[in-house]
Every structure is written in C-alpha cells, then in structure tokens.
Amino acid sequence: MNEPIRRLSIVVLAMILTLMVAASYIQVIAAGDLNADARNVRTLYREYGTFRGPIVVDGESVVWSEPVDDPFNYQRTYADGPLYAAATGYYSIVFGRTAIEQTENDLLSGTADSLFWTRLSNLVSGETQRGASVELTLDAAVQEAAAAALGDSSGAVVALDPATGEVLAMVTSPTYDPATLAGHSSAEVNESYQALLAQEDGPLVNRAIAGDTYPPGSTFKLVVAAAALEAGYDADSELYAPDQLELPDTSRTLGNYGGESCSANERQTLAESLEMSCNTSFANLGMQLGWGVVERKAEEFGWGEQLSIPLAVTPSRLPVNPDEAQTAMASIGQYDDRATPLQMAMVAAGIANDGVLMRPYLVDNVRDADLRVVEETEPAEMSQPMTRADANELTDMMVGVVESGTGTAAQISGVEVAGKTGTAETGTDERPHTWFVGFAPADNPVVAVAVLVENGGSTEGEVTGGRVAAPIARSVMEAALASRGGS
Template structure:
C-alpha cells in the first residue's frame, strides 16, 4: 500500500471513530438529558401516551388518566380538584408536576424500580404499560369538613391520626383547580397559570406545609408547658402572674390580652395560666426555665427538621440566642418563633399519643395495575418529647382550656376536647392570626388538629383563636368522630 492510500485510510478510520463516538455519546451519555429536555416533543408524547396511575382517597380515584382522541392519548382528570389540590398537585405539559404528582411520579408513570417485574410481564404479554395507583391516608369526609369549615378564609387546616401519623386532612385556602393546568393546550395552560400567579392571595401556595411560616402565638405555650413539666413543675405549681411584666434590659412592658389581670394576687397555677392563656405568667416562666430548655423541647417536637411526608415541609424556626426579654416574648409564641400548621398539628399529636410523636405521612399504599400491593407504609416514631405522665397532665390542662378557658367554642357535647388557642401578632399593621390546636376525645384521641386563619379571615370585630379558629376545629373533629362511629 503506497503512502497516500495509507494516509487516506487513517483519515477515514479516524472519521468513523469520531462518528461512532458522537453517536455513542448522544445515545448513551446524553440520552437522559435529551429525554428530559422540555423541547423534546417526542418525550412529552411518550410520557402522556402512557396510562398514568390514579391517586386514590378512601377507595375512590380523585385523580386519573382518561383516554382522549389526541396525540397525547390520555388526559389527566381531577375530581374535586380544588378540594385535594394541596395534596395531589398538578400534572402539566408546560409546568411539569407538583406535590404527589411529582413525589410519586415514577410510581404513577410506571417507571419505578419496584414495578420492574410488572413492566416485564406487560412486555411478555404485549399489554400496554400502566402506572401504579397511589392510595393516600386522607379521609374524604374529614377533608371535606375541613374545607367547608375553613370556607373563604385564608389559612390552613391539618389533621393527623396521633397514633400513626397518618395525615387525615390537609386543606389550604385559597385553593385552585389542577385541571386548569392539565390541559393539552400550552397557550391555555400558560394563560391559566399567569392568572393564578396574578392573584394576590396566592392560591398556588400550600399554607399547610410550604408557604410562609407563622408566629404560633399562645399555642407555643404548650411547648413551654411541656418543658416546665419535664423540669419538675406540676399542674398546680404556682407561677408569678402580674398584670404587667417589665421586660429585662428593655423599656417595654408586657401585658395580658386586652389588658386583663390573670389573678387577684398575681399568683396562678400552671394549669390556670394555660387555661386563660396568661401572657405574663408564661413569659416569666420562660425566663425562669431558660431558652435552652424551651428550645430543646421544641426541637423534640420537630422544630428545625427537614420533613418529607413525602411532600417537602418548610422547617419551623426558633430564635437564635435570644436575650431574656426576647426569651419572654418567644415563650408566648412571638418574637422570632415561626411554625407551619403541620408543625402545630404535630405538637397536638405528640401530646395526644401519650408523649410519643409519630412521623406524619400522606401515602398509605401503592398498587400496580393488577392491584398487587407494591408498597405499604408503616407508622414510624419521630420522637418521644414527653413522658406518658407529663403528656396526661398536659392533656388535662388542655381539657380545662376547652371546658372553661379560652377555647369554649371548641366544646362538643358528650366529648372531652383538649385544645389551646392562639392569637398571634404579625409585627405589622395587619390583623393577628388566629390559631387552634387540639385533639379529641381526650381519653382516646382519633384526631389531632391545627387550624390557622390568617389575619382573622373574614371575621368582623375581635379576633382571637377561640372566636375564629376553634369553631372550625370543632367541625372537623365532629366529622372525625362521626366517621369513627361509622357514619
């Protein structure tokens, strides 16, 4: 072979190697990125052309894929979309996926590793690939009751089964219809999304777990009470409860709600201080205990944790190295205390479950298209923030709050309800937030609940947790009790 031919052969060989390398790089290394590129229309057709599994509540599909005559083959359909939007999220050709549609996407799409043998069986039989069904822990009756009771108020309701951690209800208001973002028309989806974004009240925000965190107000006194009981206080231990409490190293003076006196002699038991929500008593108690003790107890209940239920939960926050005056304010749920409604429901659940806090979760079971069980959630202990004795003592103190204290509007005839109200100042000119946390029945709880109404909602006149939030909680608890009784 002469020299020119040899050189030409080398050039051709190099070109073939370059071509093969480029093809291999595109088909193997870059395949994932190319498949996920939103500009790849074939990926969208392939994804939407597969039957996506349903999302199920109480045995009924609240989200499913419906066959349609279009290149996408299936249309995601949402029954009672606004009711379940905070949990299901949306599935959009433009904006992707959120909430359960996102966290359980591989199962719903049928691509999860746990569905390998199902896919293999489909391939062998020639059947079309189908996604798995995701069954939620929600109770339809409790979810509906929570949404109806919250109404048009801006806020959230979270209900848990204290014995397991199952999320029984998660409602946020205002809400939206996921169907608005599930259309196959990108122009229509974009227009609907921009309209939702333009609304000042933020319907796309899940206030229950992932919106702004809120000052918990007097509901935080449950944490201080738990810390006090662990430190050796008892329900009848006397606290200093002045009409006004000068704050250390400060010219500020802390008063009680409405300027009221907590007692005639400036002394009050721990139980009575919680019952009427005495600010000065708890502020002074917090300074006596010290912030380190309170902070440790709050963290045992979940403050600062990156929770996944499997939806991501915004961590609740505490002040960093507060001085004594700041400790006093933080002890009544103000200053830099911040919490999600889920966090406050966890506080109630931990007390209700004899001091054992269970990890909250939303997905109960997963089944393939033939209804074979793929995944089955098991309750897991999150922490043990209280002894059984202390939890029982605090439960009785919370019963007193409902029976003759600040939460009488949460009373249910024939049922002992344990609760705590909160009226949280926002630090602005806006009206305070109204809170209620509690559980029932006190002796055998089936539900733990947190209710938040931002800025008092649509209430005219005085805004308190007892007046605004407690009646909402009562309606939700009644639905849970009715469900347990069999309807």
C-alpha cells in the same frame, strides 16, 4: 502517498472518530437526559401516551387518566380538584408535576423499580404498561369538613391520626383547580398558570406545609408547658403573673392580650395560666426555664426537622441565641418563633398519643394494575417529647382550656375536647393570625388538629384564636369523630 493526501486522510479519520464518539455519547451516555428533557416532544407524547395510575382517597379515584383522541392519548382528570389540590398537585405538559404527582411519579407512571415484575409480565403478555395507584391517608369526610369550615379565609387546616401519624386532612386556602393546568393546549395552560401567579393571595402556595411559616402565638405555650412539666412543675405549680412584666435589659414591658389581668394577687397556677392563656406568666416561666430547655423541647416536637410526607415540609424555626427579653417573647410564640400548621398539629398529636410523636405521612399504600400492594407505609415513631404522665397532665390542662377557658368555641356535646388557642401578632398593621390546636376525645384521641386563619379571615371586629379558629377545629373534629367512630 504524498504528504498532502496523508494529512487529509488523518483529518478525515479524526472527523470520523469524532462523529462516532459523539453518536455513541448521544445514544448511550446522554440518552437518559435527552429522553427526560421536557422539550423532547416525542418523550412527552410517550409519557402521556402511557396509562398513568390514579390517586385514591377512601377507595375512590380523585385523580385518573381518561382516554382521549389526541396525540397524548390520555387526559389527566381531577375530581374535586380544588379540594385535593394541596395533596395531589398537578400534572402539566407545560409546567411538569407537583405534590403527589411529582413525588410518586415513578409509581404513577409505572417506571418504579418496585413495578419491575409487573412491567416484565406486561411485556411477556403483550399488555400495555399501566401505572400504579397511589392511595392517600386522607379521610374524605374530614377533608371536606375542613375545607367547608375554613371557607374563603386564607389559612390552612391539618388533621392527623395521633396513633399512626396519618394525615387525615390537609387543606389550604385559597386553592386552585389542577384541571386548569392539566389541559393539552399549551396556550390555555400558560394563560391559566399566569392568572394564578397574578393572584396576590397565592393559591399555588400550600399553607399547610410549605411557603410561609407563621408565628404560633399562644399555641406555643404548650411546648413551654411541656418543658415545665419535665423540669418538675405540675398543674398546681404557682407562677408569677403580673399585669405587666418588665423585660430584662429593656425599657419595655409585656402585657396580656387586651390588657387583661391574669390574677388579682399576681400569682396563678400553671393550669390556670394555660386556661386563660396568660402572657406574663408564660413569658416569665420561659425565662426561668431558660431558652435552652424550651428549645430542646420544641426540637423534640419537630422544630427544625426536614420532613417529607413525602411532600417536602418547610422546617419550622426558632430564635437563635435569644437574650432574656427575646426568650420571654419567644415563650409566648412571638419574636422569631415560626411554625407550619403541620408542625402545630404534630404538637397536639404528640400530647394526644401519650407523649409519643408519630412521623406524619400522606401515602398509605401503592397498588399495581392487578391491585397487589407493592408498597405500604408503616407507622413509625418520630420522637418521645413527653412521658405518659406529663402528657396526661397537660391533656387535663388543655381540657380546662376548652371547658372554661379561651377555647370554649371548640366544645363538642358529649365529647371531652383538649385544645389551645393562639392569637399571633404579625409585626405589621394587619390583624393577628388566629390559631387553634387540639384533639378529641381527650381520653382516647382519634384526631389531632391545627387550624390557622391568616389575619383573622373575614371575621369582623376583634379576632382571636378562640373566636375564629376554634369553631373551625370543632367542625373538623366532629367530622373525624363521625367518620372514625370516636364519639
């Protein structure tokens, strides 16, 4: 063989080897990634062609797959889509998956490891693969009451079972209908998605757990009060409560909301200060305790925690190394304090559960196609921010807030309610955010709730947590009491 032919043979052999290596890589190593690529239409058809499990609330499917006569075989269907969108999310051929549709995708699609034996059984019997059903902790009656009470106002409501951490309600407003993003027409889905993005009020943002965090305002005084009780204060401890508090190392003073006077003699008990939500006394108390003490207590209630319920929760934030003046402002829930509504519901739940904070969760259990439970969430303790004695004392003070303080609009006939209002300045010309957190019944709680209404919602005139958010919380607690037998 002459030299040119030998060289050509080597080149051809190298090309054949290259093709063999490339084919092996594509068929073996890269197969998974290529199959998962959203641009792979065959994979898309295969995924949609498999029966996807339902999402269930109170034994009823709120999301399911309906057989249809098109290449996708099934249409994802959402009953009361806007009501449950914050929890379920959407399943879209264009934009993928969000919320439970995303976090529980392997279970819903039937590909999870926990469903291996189910898939094997289907293979042997020749049955079609079916996804598992995911049962949520939401209570339909509580969810509906929260949505109705919040109405068209921008904001969020979160309700928890204090004893377990179950999320009983998670409502965000404005909301959207996942069905508009689950259609099989790419053009229509794109149009719907762009319309949602164009809305300035952000209907795709889950205000309850993600997106923006908010200054908690006077609801943060519960954290300061908890820190004070641990430091040796009690409900009758006298606090300095001037009309104007001088902020150290500044020329500024801090007053009370609306210019009110907390006390004629500038002295007030801790219980009285919480009842009327006195700013100057709590700002001064925070400085006396020191930011390190307040910060540790907030962290015990969950601030800074990377939570998954299993939806990802935006961590609530605290100021970093504030000076005394900043500590004073942070102690009344202003300055750089930021929290999600879920975080504030956790504060209420921790106090309600004798000082034990349970880890919040949204998925109750998962069942295969034969209704066998393959996964189940067990309640788990997250932390113990308070002793039982301190929690009971703070509960009594919160009962005073609702009985004769700023939270009277949260009263429920025949039921003792514990609560705290909040009116949080935003640092802009817009009206303040309004808050209420609380639980009921105070002596044996079945529900803890946090309500946030951005900029006071549609309420005219002066807006406060007691006027705007407390009535919403009352409606949610009443629904929970009726549903869960706590009245």
